[in-house]
Amino acid sequence: MPPKLYLQPSTSLSTSLSPMTTTLPQPTNTAPSSTRPASVAAEKLPPSTHEFAEIIHRLEAGGAMLPDTSENLMQIIGLYKAYAVPMDFYWRDLLYIAEQVFLNPLPFFKYFIPQEYLDLQNHYAGDDADLRIWRGTGSAHPELLEFMEKGELNAKLPRLLHHWYHDRVNMEFAEECMRAMLWHGRDMGMGLFDAYLDSDEYKQNADRVIKAYFKGNPAMMSLYKLFPEMFLEQCRQMSYYSNLGLFWEIMAPVFFEMSDLYDEGKIASVPDAMDFLVNGIFAISGRPIYHHVYIDGECYELISKSKGFMWLYEAALPYIEAVFYRTAPFRGTKSYNAQAGQVPSEQKDFHYGVLYADKFPVGTAGIPPTLLAQDMLHFLPPYLLEYYKHHCRGEDDMLVQLAVSFQRSMYCVTSAVIQALRTALLYPLDDPNPDHLLANRKFFEAQLDRFKRPEARLRNIQTADYR
Amino acid sequence: MLSLLIWIPILGAIAIALLPQSRARLGGLVISGAVFALSLVVLSQFDLTNAGFQFREYFAWIETLGLNYELAVDGLSLVLLVLNSLLTFIAILTTKPDIERPRLFYGLILLVSGGVAGAFLAQNLLLFFLFYELELVPFYLLISIWGGAKRSYAATKFLMFTAISGVFVLASFLGLIWLTHSSTFAYESLLGQTLPLALQVVLLGMLLVGFGIKIPLVPFHTWLPDTYVEASTPVAILLGGVLAKLGTYGIFRFGLGLFPEAWAKLAPWLAIWAAISIMYGAMAAIAQKDIKRMVAYSSIGHMGYILLGGASLTALGVVGAVSQMVAHGLILALLFYLVGVIEAKVGNRELDVLNGLMNPIRGLPSISSLLVLGGMASAGIPGLAGFISEFLIFQGSYAVFPVQTLLAVVGTGLTAVYFVILLNRTCFGKLDNATAYYPRVTWSDKVPALILTALIIFLGIQPSWLVRWSESTTTAMVAAVPILSPSTPIVEVLGVEGLGVEPGVNRPG
Numbered sequence: 001m002p003p004k005l006y007l008q009p010s011t012s013l014s015t016s017l018s019p020m021t022t023t024l025p026q027p028t029n030t031a032p033s034s035t036r037p038a039s040v041a042a043e044k045l046p047p048s049t050h051e052f053a054e055i056i057h058r059l060e061a062g063g064a065m066l067p068d069t070s071e072n073l074m075q076i077i078g079l080y081k082a083y084a085v086p087m088d089f090y091w092r093d094l095l096y097i098a099e100q101v102f103l104n105p106l107p108f109f110k111y112f113i114p115q116e117y118l119d120l121q122n123h124y125a126g127d128d129a130d131l132r133i134w135r136g137t138g139s140a141h142p143e144l145l146e147f148m149e150k151g152e153l154n155a156k157l158p159r160l161l162h163h164w165y166h167d168r169v170n171m172e173f174a175e176e177c178m179r180a181m182l183w184h185g186r187d188m189g190m191g192l193f194d195a196y197l198d199s200d201e202y203k204q205n206a207d208r209v210i211k212a213y214f215k216g217n218p219a220m221m222s223l224y225k226l227f228p229e230m231f232l233e234q235c236r237q238m239s240y241y242s243n244l245g246l247f248w249e250i251m252a253p254v255f256f257e258m259s260d261l262y263d264e265g266k267i268a269s270v271p272d273a274m275d276f277l278v279n280g281i282f283a284i285s286g287r288p289i290y291h292h293v294y295i296d297g298e299c300y301e302l303i304s305k306s307k308g309f310m311w312l313y314e315a316a317l318p319y320i321e322a323v324f325y326r327t328a329p330f331r332g333t334k335s336y337n338a339q340a341g342q343v344p345s346e347q348k349d350f351h352y353g354v355l356y357a358d359k360f361p362v363g364t365a366g367i368p369p370t371l372l373a374q375d376m377l378h379f380l381p382p383y384l385l386e387y388y389k390h391h392c393r394g395e396d397d398m399l400v401q402l403a404v405s406f407q408r409s410m411y412c413v414t415s416a417v418i419q420a421l422r423t424a425l426l427y428p429l430d431d432p433n434p435d436h437l438l439a440n441r442k443f444f445e446a447q448l449d450r451f452k453r454p455e456a457r458l459r460n461i462q463t464a465d466y467r
Numbered sequence: 468m469l470s471l472l473i474w475i476p477i478l479g480a481i482a483i484a485l486l487p488q489s490r491a492r493l494g495g496l497v498i499s500g501a502v503f504a505l506s507l508v509v510l511s512q513f514d515l516t517n518a519g520f521q522f523r524e525y526f527a528w529i530e531t532l533g534l535n536y537e538l539a540v541d542g543l544s545l546v547l548l549v550l551n552s553l554l555t556f557i558a559i560l561t562t563k564p565d566i567e568r569p570r571l572f573y574g575l576i577l578l579v580s581g582g583v584a585g586a587f588l589a590q591n592l593l594l595f596f597l598f599y600e601l602e603l604v605p606f607y608l609l610i611s612i613w614g615g616a617k618r619s620y621a622a623t624k625f626l627m628f629t630a631i632s633g634v635f636v637l638a639s640f641l642g643l644i645w646l647t648h649s650s651t652f653a654y655e656s657l658l659g660q661t662l663p664l665a666l667q668v669v670l671l672g673m674l675l676v677g678f679g680i681k682i683p684l685v686p687f688h689t690w691l692p693d694t695y696v697e698a699s700t701p702v703a704i705l706l707g708g709v710l711a712k713l714g715t716y717g718i719f720r721f722g723l724g725l726f727p728e729a730w731a732k733l734a735p736w737l738a739i740w741a742a743i744s745i746m747y748g749a750m751a752a753i754a755q756k757d758i759k760r761m762v763a764y765s766s767i768g769h770m771g772y773i774l775l776g777g778a779s780l781t782a783l784g785v786v787g788a789v790s791q792m793v794a795h796g797l798i799l800a801l802l803f804y805l806v807g808v809i810e811a812k813v814g815n816r817e818l819d820v821l822n823g824l825m826n827p828i829r830g831l832p833s834i835s836s837l838l839v840l841g842g843m844a845s846a847g848i849p850g851l852a853g854f855i856s857e858f859l860i861f862q863g864s865y866a867v868f869p870v871q872t873l874l875a876v877v878g879t880g881l882t883a884v885y886f887v888i889l890l891n892r893t894c895f896g897k898l899d900n901a902t903a904y905y906p907r908v909t910w911s912d913k914v915p916a917l918i919l920t921a922l923i924i925f926l927g928i929q930p931s932w933l934v935r936w937s938e939s940t941t942t943a944m945v946a947a948v949p950i951l952s953p954s955t956p957i958v959e960v961l962g963v964e965g966l967g968v969e970p971g972v973n974r975p976g
Contacts, residue, residue, distance in 0.1 A: 360829060360900045393907045397828045460901075467904070 064415035076409035078384035081259035086375035090174040094245030125253040134253035170371035184322040193314035242291035247315035277416035285312035326350040359403040477581035480574035495573035518943035533651035537590035542940030555580040558701035575605040592652040621697035628690040635677030667729035681714030695763035700807025708796040737778035742874040744771030749881035776860035784863025791856035823898030835894040842886035851927035
């Protein structure tokens, strides 16, 4: 049975990461790669005997699970940029759905994001940012706006026609991620956010908001009286819409900024990229996670900011666990057969996330690897387009190639999370105490135990041949 | 005009030797294309109402030997002539442009084409035999030079079996001449021979063995799997599509044509032989792990249908058999080609290794789709050419040989079984992403398969274009067969009438 996202081999995530008891230290490893300390662990500890010893030694030296090559760096940064543009749409629409669409029983137009939300200023980009991570604009990204206007067809048509032609950003992917968080949230036991959704306080807030939302609608009010739990569950789902929207509001500018820094030559290695992510994680870890609903211009706080739900613990880590590791066995690229025992009975044993996912489409249905890959395809930087054209089948299988690059980039993000957790809860990599270094090693080994499964792609990404 | 169909490819083979290496392929395509176009001209000018021979050509050659250059075409040979020229063109089209020693390769292909055309057109038994043997050496070289890992073994085996085949055929021809005291090998002059039934049976038996090796029929088939598998794709197309038809043509032309009484007497045994071949071919195909070998064994089974149609001695059965020759030639060519493309792209033909080729992005979806269609056509799915011919054979033979026909129908079901196995393992399932970095399929890869597919579909939905050419001839062939008492057992025929020779019974045709 694979362990949970252990922070220490003997400590569960829920107890270790309680924000009430943990004071976040600042990252210790902020030096650029050129001045990175040599691996102290290599000097003071015998070599690891773990299956992934080489990767563990790399992590101990401040590196990532992904080998540090210029080709890997180009792929992951290019993918961050390509991911960030649709992500800019995802977070805005997720918040729009959580705040405005809310419990609309017929949400036909929930993907028709209003101008108000396109103009919404990102709290981490633009001139009015609370903490400016990206130097660009705070409103929707220009490439996103251009795509929304013309689509892949490159023609200005009514938005409905683009939608029907599926010439749009695929929000279905974002909703699938949200559902993974909601579904696994009960099982993961992480943070306090999910537990709060079962609290009396939340139920009272939800009741208040539901009644306000359906005020003057006797049909829906009657349904609410008949099936209150169903409406409450919908509210919980909406709260996860908000949760994920607030999470991605930060990640989009982080990825935009990394892309710009790479273009400027300021990110020159995979560890540089990982360090930027680690620093970003710590810089914005305290960002509140909340859920506000706007009804007739009035704001209803379903989950108020004052609850103190922090971005790192209530959004980032549950997201990583639910989406990167677990997700669901039915994601569009491959469906597993539960009757044949291909689906574990325990949710914690799920391993269908991006770190394990098979990026090959299956069978004859012609399903692209994922809807996300389709979204990213529209925003690939030129250097990555050129790169893909020269490998495998060029443009014909670019969706698979970029999906594999995406897998590499998410291994880099996961490396950043692992290093961030190590920084927060364990010891610096250059700690002189061998016991501390040993604790770090056990932590790394416990993390990499999760990739011993045959379907894990950690082995694959160690070579450039995996495309 | 008919001579052109023989001599353009043969002289073309010599001309190609004079071309630069880089132009050999183009030269081959032009020559084979011209021959194909010429065969279409013959097709368009062919009188459908005339059951006899047309476009006759005659040149006296070695008259003392009874060997003259006599050519003609009828409904039986016409369709095979067109099939030969088409598959020669397809074979050259499917040849890799960077093949080694291209001049020799294309030259040999054209030599085969000319030889086979000559055999189909020859109206003199000795002339037929010369052309029949002419393709032996080119095929041997094509297999032994451009074949697979075991090409020497396969080529030698092929040479030995087909040489023996030639011995039996020649012995039968010579026996016929000697026993009838004929002064000529002219086909039509031998048509009315009145040899005793027992002698006819013996001579027919020799022909059946000779051509049975060539087709091949069980138990003379053992050279086929090795040869088909080791031959390169274009050569396999010609082996299955053309060479095998030389055997079935020979059986119908000379077996049924020259010895109708014996044929009628042996018909029940031929039907049993056909059923055994069908069942054996299908079951052996099911057991295969190599998809090319599976297709090769499927050919053995499908040749059985042709024999069954001929054995039925009904107009429907025989016309179905001739249609099956054409349909099988097209379908087998398609299957061998597709298997060749898969092998070229994936580097493997093993059922246990291949998987998920229908994958739309990293697989070979178009080739897989065509393979599905080819499998359906081979299994006799309605709407495709294979169905029409098999249906006609079954319709024609059921009334005469119900048990054998039912076994053949079961064989069709078994064909579906092994093609489902092939398609399920090869095309469907999960593409292995550790190995699936196959080169893309280009349009030039698809064109030969699309041509064959279009023909298979067209002839499937417009079957009159498949049967109209040979209907008159086959009806006349069936009508020429005397009605024998089915109650006389063959051993009795041999025992009672003995092997005595009655001089002067030759009746000029």
